Amino acid sequence: xxxxxxxxxxxxxxxxxxxxxxxxxxxxxxxxxxxxxxxxxxxxxxxxxxxxxxxxxxxxxxxxxxxxxxxxxxxxxxxxxxxxxxxxxxxxxxxxxxxxxxxxxxxxxxxxxxxxxxxxxxxxxxxxxxxxxxxxxxxxxxxxxxxxxxxxxxxxxxxxxxxxxxxxxxxxxxxxxxxxxxxxxxxxxxxxxxxxxxxxxxxxxxxxxxxxxxxxxxxxxxxxxxxxxxxxxxxxxxxxxxxxxxxxxxxxxxxxxxxxxxxxxxxxxxxxxxxxxxxxxxxxxxxxxxxxxxxxxxxxxxxxxxxxxxxxxxxxxxxxxxxxxxxxxxxxxxxxxxxxxxxxxxxxxxxxxxxxxxxxxxxxxxxxxxxxxxxxxxxxxxxxxxxxxxxxxxxxxxxx
Amino acid sequence: xxxxxxxxxxxxxxxxxxxxxxxxxxxxxxxxxxxxxxxxxxxxxxxxxxxxxxxxxxxxxxxxxxxxxxxxxxxxxxxxxxxxxxxxxxxxxxxxxxxxxxxxxxxxxxxxxxxxxxxxxxxxxxxxxxxxxxxxxxxxxxxxxxxxxxxxxxxxxxxxxxxxxxxxxxxxx
Numbered sequence: 018x019x020x021x022x023x024x025x026x027x028x029x030x031x032x033x034x035x036x037x038x039x040x041x042x043x044x045x046x047x048x049x050x051x052x053x054x055x056x057x058x059x060x061x062x063x064x065x066x067x068x069x070x071x072x073x074x075x076x077x078x079x080x081x082x083x084x085x086x087x088x089x090x091x092x093x094x095x096x097x098x099x100x101x102x103x104x105x106x107x108x109x110x111x112x113x114x115x116x117x118x119x120x121x122x123x124x125x126x127x128x129x130x131x132x133x134x135x136x137x138x139x140x141x142x143x144x145x146x147x148x149x150x151x152x153x154x155x156x157x158x159x160x161x162x163x164x165x166x167x168x169x170x171x172x173x174x175x176x177x178x179x180x181x182x183x184x185x186x187x188x189x190x191x192x193x194x195x196x197x198x199x200x201x202x203x204x205x206x207x208x209x210x211x212x213x214x215x216x217x218x219x220x221x222x223x224x225x226x227x228x229x230x231x232x233x234x235x236x237x238x239x240x241x242x243x244x245x246x247x248x249x250x251x252x253x254x255x256x257x258x259x260x261x262x263x264x265x266x267x268x269x270x271x272x273x274x275x276x277x278x279x280x281x282x283x284x285x286x287x288x289x290x291x292x293x294x295x296x297x298x299x300x301x302x303x304x305x306x307x308x309x310x311x312x313x314x315x316x317x318x319x320x321x322x323x324x325x326x327x328x329x330x331x332x333x334x335x336x337x338x339x340x341x342x343x344x345x346x347x348x349x350x351x352x353x354x355x356x357x358x359x360x361x362x363x364x365x366x367x368x369x370x371x372x373x374x375x376x377x378x379x380x381x382x383x384x385x386x387x388x389x390x391x392x393x394x395x396x397x398x399x400x401x402x403x404x405x406x407x408x409x410x411x412x413x414x415x416x417x
Numbered sequence: 418x419x420x421x422x423x424x425x426x427x428x429x430x431x432x433x434x435x436x437x438x439x440x441x442x443x444x445x446x447x448x449x450x451x452x453x454x455x456x457x458x459x460x461x462x463x464x465x466x467x468x469x470x471x472x473x474x475x476x477x478x479x480x481x482x483x484x485x486x487x488x489x490x491x492x493x494x495x496x497x498x499x500x501x502x503x504x505x506x507x508x509x510x511x512x513x514x515x516x517x518x519x520x521x522x523x524x525x526x527x528x529x530x531x532x533x534x535x536x537x538x539x540x541x542x543x544x545x546x547x548x549x550x551x552x553x554x555x556x557x558x559x560x561x562x563x564x565x566x567x568x569x570x571x572x573x574x575x576x577x578x579x580x581x582x583x584x585x586x587x588x589x590x
Contacts, residue, residue, distance in 0.1 A: 030433035036449050037430040046443075076454060152464055152471075153493045154550045156581035163537050167520040174564065198434065218522035270493065272517070272539040272548030281518040281539070 019240040021116050021259040023413055024248050025055025026374030028199040031232035031362030034134035040075050040366075043233035044084050044127045047367075051125070051235035051374075056250030059088065062237070063121035065095040068108035068128030069366035073144050075131050084127060094121070101148045101402025102315065104128060105234070105369020106409030109398070110262045112238045113411075122243040126373075128366035129233035141229055149403060150270050162226070162316075164271060164404050166218035169318035171281035173220060176333030178321065180220055184211035185339055186317035187224045187359055193346070194356025196388040199371075201230045201362035211317075225317040230362030234371035255381045260395075261300070261412030263293030269406045284405035287313075287326035291399070294410040295328070300395075303328050304343070304350050307412075308393040309379045311372035313400050314357040323399055324352075327410070346388060354379060354388045365402075369409065372398040380415035423453040464580075469507060470494050471580035477572045479584075481545055483508040492545040512570035513589055514542035519553065519562055540568050540586050552585045560588055 027050025029043040038046075044067070052059050065088075067081035077083060081097035084090075096115075100107040105128045112124040132141050142162075146155045149164065172178050188208055194200035206224065214223035238259065244251050267286035268274050279285035291303075300306045312327065314320040321335035329350060330338050338344070344352040355361045355375035358368055376396035378384050394415050401408040428449050432441045441447070464471050470493070473480045481490045482505035484498030490508055491498070498505055519538040536556065539548035554571070556562055569589040577583055 032433055035433055036428065036451055037433055037443075037447065073456070076456065150493075150550075152467070153581065156579050157537070157551045158535060159537055159550050163520045163522050166522070167518050167537065167539070170520060171518050171564075216523075218520050268499065270547075270550065272541075272550055273491075273493070273495075273499075 018117055019242060021113055021238055022241050022244045023257040023259055023373065023377050024057060024237040024239055024244055025051045025053070025250065026236045026377045027051035027054055027234070028371055028374055029129075029233040030199050031201045031230045031364060031367070031371070032133065033201055033228065033230060035231040036135070040069065040077065040129040040131045040231075040233065041080065041083055041087055043231065044129045044235065045087055047129070047233040047235035048088060048125060048127055051237050054250070055237040056248045057123075057237055058247070059090070061123065061247045062090065062093070062125050063123045064093060064115060065090060065125040065127060066108045066111050066115070067095060067097045068099070068104040068126070068370060069097070070099060070101055070104050070130050071144050074136055074141065090125070100407045100409070102313070102365045103369060103400050103402035103407045103409050104366045105372070106398065106400035106411060107264070108370060109236070109373055109411050110264055110409055113259055113262050116238060116240055123237070123239035123247065126236040126238055126370055127233065128370040130364035130366040131231050132229045132364055133231035135231070138229065154270060161404070162218045162221065165316050165319060166221050168271065168281050168322065168404060169220055169316065172318065172322060175282050176336070178318070178333070178336040180212060181208055182321065182336035182339055183220065183225055183317040184208040186314065186320045187211045189345060190314060190353050190357040190359040191224070192360075193354050193388055194360025196385045197356050197361055199232070200356040200360050202228050202360050203356065220318070221316050227315050227358035227363040230364050232362055232364045232367050234367045234374055236370055236373045236377070255415050255417045257377055257380045257413050257415050259411065260414045261294035261298030261410070263290035263295070263297065263410045265289035265293065265408050267406045267408070269403060271404060282322065283332060284322055284326040284401065284408065286405050286408040287323060287399065287401055287410070288328070290408040290410040291327045294397075294412050298412040298414070300412070303397070304330075307350055307395050307397050309354060309376065309390045310350060310352045310397040310399065311355060311357065311375050312352050314353060314359050315363070317359065320352065320357070326405070327397070327399055346390070351390050354384065354390065369398065369400040372400060373411065373413070376413050380413055421452075425451045425453055466496050467494050474580050474583040479510045479512060479542065479570060480507050481510050482506065489546040490544055491547055492542055492549050493547070510542045510544055512542070514540045514545070514568055516540050516553065516562070516566040516568050516586070517548050517564055521562070536562060538568070538586060551581075553587070554585045555587045557588070557590075
């Protein structure tokens with residue numbers, strides 16, 4: 018079986034409101050950038066995978082078919098994937114499987130969602146709530162900010178994680194976003210600024226939250242042989258390989274999950290997905306062997322809980338290690354150098370793919386010096402849907 | 418000119434990447450019309466095989482389901498035991514339990530009022546293996562909400578919209 022290479026990536030601006038186009042328009046922009054970056058003619062592409070979470074929010078059912086038409090890729094095959102916030106990660110895994118199985122030799126991986134200000138925030142909240150338990154929990158008034166807040170409250174009680182540690186994630190990700198021209202919330206803020214922002218659902222404040230945004234991202238994946246034949250950039254750029262993919266699921270309702278683990282404070286599906294990806298990529302000690310990571314940061318605490326699930330540290334150690342600078346630029350494992358969902362923005366279908374664009378750029382050494390991790394060789398992407406009811410972990414490696 | 422009722426505005430937008438018009442490959446596509454796009458849904462929604470839970474709430478009874486193999490009681494009820502994949506039996510639970518985790522928000526979906534904060538709590542009723550999410554109401558001002566707190570089911574005396582509004586939890590003082 019041939020190895021899968023990551024040939025190119027592109028992003029169409031993540032913004033609070035983009036009246037300049039539809040999700041399909043943004044996917045076209047991101048795709049053109051990814052193809053140019055890959056040095057590939059679109060007519061050579063075998064297949065596409067289209068990631069978007071919600072027909073209602075996109076105001077478009079079967080967007081995959083529309084994208085294929087608008088891009089001029091018909092009659093070639095296309096598949097749509099959906100996994101809530103994990104949709105982009107599911108697209109990466111799908112592309113990997115299609116290429117490895119021989120169903121195609123090259124794949125355009127695209128994702129978008131329109132959750133910016135064209136849609137009232139209350140509508141976004143209701144549609145997101147439909148992705149959890151509907152008849153019992155949504156009907157009782159449940160919604161995702163509350164579920165995540167409840168999980169972090171449990172983590173703080175169990176381990177003594179502090180609101181200052183949460184704020185530190187926000188400061189880091191907003192700061193990293195300053196070097197990302199596609200990010201929607203680049204900001205130089207302090208821990209005090211975060212702690213002074215209004216409470217949304219305790220312990221989460223305004224600056225602890227990912228930003229509902231419009232935008233799209235695209236990647237070009239292919240077999241090595243196809244890349245050699247079709248990519249003008251193949252001989253000019255460092256080669257990046259897709260070396261690990263893991264995915265797992267979890268009971269949807271937090272109250273149904275086994276105690277004490279995962280209980281309310283931990284992401285078990287993410288832990289399982291990470292183990293699977295590490296095994297495939299032959300990684301034994303993630304912090305030592307990985308150089309850079311894009312980690313789910315739906316809220317600041319989610320990033321901390323994800324460090325633990327991804328095996329970056331023991332449960333309860335994420336806050337103290339963050340304070341030591343382990344996950345900052347210059348630390349052992351810089352996380353969310355793109356700004357993450359907090360700094361870059363969070364159109365669900367786009368996020369998981371944008372993580373891949375960031376890791377690809379890092380592994381090629383193409384990010385601005387302010388956020389470039391020196392000699393980055395291996396990078397991880399972590400994204401999930403629900404309260405990590407669906408998790409995907411992907412690993413890329415630069416092997417020149 | 419004829420009027421377009423749903424037209425909100427006609428605007429010229431700039432490149433979201435800050436590219437000047439002379440270098441913008443999409444320059445011919447920057448004149449934008451924004452319209453009102455109403456989209457409403459009203460479904461006839463079956464509560465499915467677990468309907469008995471919702472129906473019995475009208476009789477002030479809380480029904481879980483019990484696995485015939487491991488005898489775990491699932492509340493919220495599940496049709497299949499996720500551990501043994503056996504079809505469960507219905508079983509009634511009492512109305513007392515323990516709060517396991519909670520959040521306090523200034524708003525909630527389906528809340529009667531946004532005027533006061535809403536407490537969403539996972540409560541494990543005595544005998545149940547799992548915890549049920551419901552609103553916690555009428556907490557005395559001097560009472561700190563915390564895990565381990567005993568709570569009880571309280572039933573609505575007024576008409577409601579959805580069966581899940583027929584009950585809530587209150588501190589069992």
